[in-house]
Amino acid sequence: MEEPVIEFHLDAKTGVSPYLQLVRQVRHALRLGLLDEGDQLPTVKEVVAQLAINPNTVLKAYRELEHEGLITARPGVGTFVTATLTGASLAAHGPLRLELQRWLAKARRAGLDEESIEALFMTTFRTTAQEDIA
Amino acid sequence: MTTVLTAQALGKRYGRRWALRECTIDIPAGHVVGLVGPNGAGKTTLLKLASGQLEPTAGDIAVLGGRPGGTPAQLARVGFVAQDTPAYAGLTVAEHLRLGARLNPRWDDGMARERVARLGLDPAQRAGKLSGGQRAQLALTLGLAKRPELLILDEPVASLDPLARREFLQGLMEATAEHELSVVLSSHLVSDLERICDYLIVLVDSRVQVAGETDRLLAAHHRLTGPRRDPDRLPAGQHVVSARHTDRQSTYVVRTDAPIHDPAWTVTRLSLEDLVLAYMDKPAAADRRAPLEVQR
Numbered sequence: 001m002e003e004p005v006i007e008f009h010l011d012a013k014t015g016v017s018p019y020l021q022l023v024r025q026v027r028h029a030l031r032l033g034l035l036d037e038g039d040q041l042p043t044v045k046e047v048v049a050q051l052a053i054n055p056n057t058v059l060k061a062y063r064e065l066e067h068e069g070l071i072t073a074r075p076g077v078g079t080f081v082t083a084t085l086t087g088a089s090l091a092a093h094g095p096l097r098l099e100l101q102r103w104l105a106k107a108r109r110a111g112l113d114e115e116s117i118e119a120l121f122m123t124t125f126r127t128t129a130q131e132d133i134a
Numbered sequence: 135m136t137t138v139l140t141a142q143a144l145g146k147r148y149g150r151r152w153a154l155r156e157c158t159i160d161i162p163a164g165h166v167v168g169l170v171g172p173n174g175a176g177k178t179t180l181l182k183l184a185s186g187q188l189e190p191t192a193g194d195i196a197v198l199g200g201r202p203g204g205t206p207a208q209l210a211r212v213g214f215v216a217q218d219t220p221a222y223a224g225l226t227v228a229e230h231l232r233l234g235a236r237l238n239p240r241w242d243d244g245m246a247r248e249r250v251a252r253l254g255l256d257p258a259q260r261a262g263k264l265s266g267g268q269r270a271q272l273a274l275t276l277g278l279a280k281r282p283e284l285l286i287l288d289e290p291v292a293s294l295d296p297l298a299r300r301e302f303l304q305g306l307m308e309a310t311a312e313h314e315l316s317v318v319l320s321s322h323l324v325s326d327l328e329r330i331c332d333y334l335i336v337l338v339d340s341r342v343q344v345a346g347e348t349d350r351l352l353a354a355h356h357r358l359t360g361p362r363r364d365p366d367r368l369p370a371g372q373h374v375v376s377a378r379h380t381d382r383q384s385t386y387v388v389r390t391d392a393p394i395h396d397p398a399w400t401v402t403r404l405s406l407e408d409l410v411l412a413y414m415d416k417p418a419a420a421d422r423r424a425p426l427e428v429q430r
Contacts, residue, residue: 010329015405017352018329048311052303053329054166055311 005039010051018053022061030070030085032093041071041079138163138198138284138316139184145192146179152340153179157193159345161318161333163283166310168331168348169320170410176340177320178217181288184318185214198283210239213282217289219273223262227255230272231279238280246279249305267298274302278309287319291326303330324407334406336413343413344375344389348406355409358386358399369396376412387412 006029010018029035042050044058062079065071073079107117137160144157154176161167169177182188183195186203195201200208221230227250235241250257253271261269270290277285287306291299307330310317321327327334335345344351355375362384365374372388379385387404388394394401404412 012325012328015403017349045308045311049304049308051329052300052307054332055307056165056332057329058311 005035006041008042008047008051010053019057019060019064022047022058023064026061026065026070027085030081030083033084033086035081035084037081037084039081041081043078136163137161137196138165138167139195139318141183141193141195143193144180144183144190144195146176146183146188147191154183154337155192155340157342159335159342161316161335161345163316164314165316165333165347166307166331167316167318167333167335168324168327169318169335169337170324170327171320171322171337172414173322175337177322177337178288180337181214181286181318181320185212185286187214206239210280211283213277213280213285215273215277215285215287215290218293219270219290221261221264221269221272224260226258226260227264227272228257230261230276231257234276234279240281242279242281245281246275249275249278253305265298267294267301270294270298270302271305274305274309278313278315281313282315284316284318287317289320289322292321292323299326306330324410328406334410336410338414351409352404352406354391355387355389355404355412356394357402357404357408358384358388358394358396359402360384360396360399363398376415 006025008022008025010021014021016024026035026041035041041062044055044062047053047058048055062071062073066073070081070083070085071079072082104117107120112120139159139161141157141159145155146153147155157180169180171177179188183190184197184202186197186201186209198208198211200211202212203209222233225233231243231246231250234246235243250272253268253275255264255268255272261272264272274287274290277287290306291302294302303326306317306319309315319327332348333346334348334351336343360383362379362382365377365386368374368386368388369390369392371392372386372390372394375387375389377384377386387409
């Protein structure tokens with residue numbers, strides 16, 4: 001048996017339902033390029049045995065990902081990634097991360113603690129997102 | 135077969151005390167059902183009624199369409215793992231498997247041996263010498279190798295340490311994914327069940343307070359916080375589960391299928407644990423209002 005490409009984990013405290021956490025972890029891995037077309041996802045039984053969660057939770061997550069066209073279940077074989085979410089943007093990640101790291105260092109030098117940095121980032125992020133919609 | 139357990143006005147009385155009363159539920163097959171409630175709420179009574187170890191005082195119960203414990207065929211279809219996962223202390227692991235094979239017509243010997251080997255249990259070891267976690271795994275192995283359509287477990291993880299608890303639930307969920315198995319298990323701790331149950335029954339004071347698919351229950355319950363308001367001024371469609379008031383503020387947990395638009399309220403989602411606690415928190419007086427109206 002091949003080693004699975006990704007392993008799921010659950011955070012009980014987020015308030016995000018377990019099935020949605022699984023969906024997001026797959027999308028996240030696709031965005032970061034950790035998962036690629038043709039990669040096999042862990043089987044329902046493997047996920048269930050690893051996380052001690054209800055099998056229907058995994059099935060629901062996989063169904064949603066399949067509905068989004070990101071994965072395909074081949075009965076008796078397994079579930080495979082059929083699309084990527086990275087596109088051309090992956091190449092831009094490196095420089096953007098560098099800029100962000102510089103900005104974080106600047107914020108710390110200005111005396112902001114972690115909570116203030118997060119709050120500042122989130123409010124700016126949300127306002128910009130809203131302006132984009134409007 | 136679409137229903138795993140139905141009960142109509144089911145009740146059980148010991149002397150003058152009702153351990154379970156007016157229990158009406160209808161559980162579809164293919165679920166992992168969590169039965170939660172404080173100690174002494176009637177969980178064990180309901181599970182023993184479902185496995186045919188007790189006869190009802192009132193009402194009816196059907197399990198997989200048949201009378202619990204009615205026939206040998208019915209007995210073979212339902213597995214029961216009793217509280218604290220007992221085993222015969224003087225018998226070895228291998229003897230437990232032989233006993234299982236003798237007593238159960240649908241016994242899956244390959245599965246039993248494979249599970250024992252994978253768990254690293256020594257077949258020559260006496261059950262009395264096993265750790266709590268190992269004994270629980272042995273009891274689970276016996277329950278699964280019987281190849282039931284419904285497996286009932288009474289507080290299976292209550293006495294286990296966190297690691298053994300996790301391993302037990304992993305084994306149980308793996309088996310559920312592999313075989314088409316319905317599971318009903320009880321616990322007085324919601325946190326044990328939060329990840330594994332997709333159907334929940336809350337039992338408090340011998341009565342079923344609420345039952346349904348966890349997703350739907352979570353979507354239908356809300357916490358409302360805002361300026362103090364009397365419950366009779368809430369919309370008719372909002373069923374009050376619990377209410378707390380200060381001089382100025384009211385906090386309600388309500389069940390409703392309709393969206394809440396009232397701008398006076400801050401509306402928050404509940405975790406499964408909060409939801410169960412809200413039902414346990416219910417003042418005794420409210421219990422007399424037909425609890426069945428909140429069921430589906």
